[in-house]
Amino acid sequence: MQITSRLTVAAHTLAVIEYFKDKNKTTSDFIASSVGVNPVVIRRILLQLKDAGFIDVARGSGGATLKKRPEEITLLDIYRAVDCVEEGALFHFHENPNPDCPVGSRIHAALDGYLLQAQQAMENSLNSVTLRDVLNHFSA
């Protein structure tokens, strides 16, 4: 089981929007051909990025543009915008531990803190990287 590719697709999408901002109109078709997925998949992600306030999408005429500066958008922001994980919980807990068992009744409390720590360690790492950092890989 892996975290959905929406994160990498969304990051790729934002990179395309910025990289081609002066060269091409970045329509869902254009982005889709760079990412290698169906345009509708891109449109769905564009909606999520728009809802998050990262981009503007032009109805009618078409094309997306960044609304924030690349250094203001982190991988964690993107990760959250595209709902990579249900209810923000990375680890899925089995749902019916036996409340009448001394272990079953306390296993949730015993593990939750550690699991949350691990999740936050991951999120902190994602939060330390901005879209600018990613774009820097395309300049040279």
Next chain:
Amino acid sequence: MQITSRLTVAAHTLAVIEYFKDKNKTTSDFIASSVGVNPVVIRRILLQLKDAGFIDVARGSGGATLKKRPEEITLLDIYRAVDCVEEGALFHFHENPNPDCPVGSRIHAALDGYLLQAQQAMENSLNSVTLRDVLNHFSA
């Protein structure tokens, strides 16, 4: 999308094995009733924990016992033993970025390092917690 509950089920399983070691025979049925899942699910996980060298499982007579001390087993060890994530890659990368696009051809290289860092931050956190730490929540 979330990480499979096999991690929490396996941790729960090991906790039961240790907690009840002098009180009960910890068969797959017994463990299953504490965890709240089907006994076959437990047996499959017992096999993985056995393959990892954490436990012995008695055929015939039944019951599982720890083979290592609880302080020698970390949550990361368990996480890896039960294959929570395919090929060790937490993030799923979209598979067909366009090699003829300046962004598509380099997006993998641009993101991989950051994603790996985030994954390792999570794994390091899991690695800092042992089964002993978890068991301590059941002593008081």
Next chain:
DNA sequence: ATAGATGTAATCAGAAAGGTTACAACAATA
């Protein structure tokens, strides 16, 4: 021999992702 377990295959249902088609709504422009 028997009884109680484990090991393991086979099958099923449900969830989630992504692919795809289709089309209404929209905005620029000819």
Next chain:
DNA sequence: TATTGTTGTAACCTTTCTGATTACATCTAT
């Protein structure tokens, strides 16, 4: 104002992955 190219969005499909469940051969202690 009609056309054209896009976006927004619904609907449906396929694939994949869990975990549930049934079934049974195998094993071991008694």
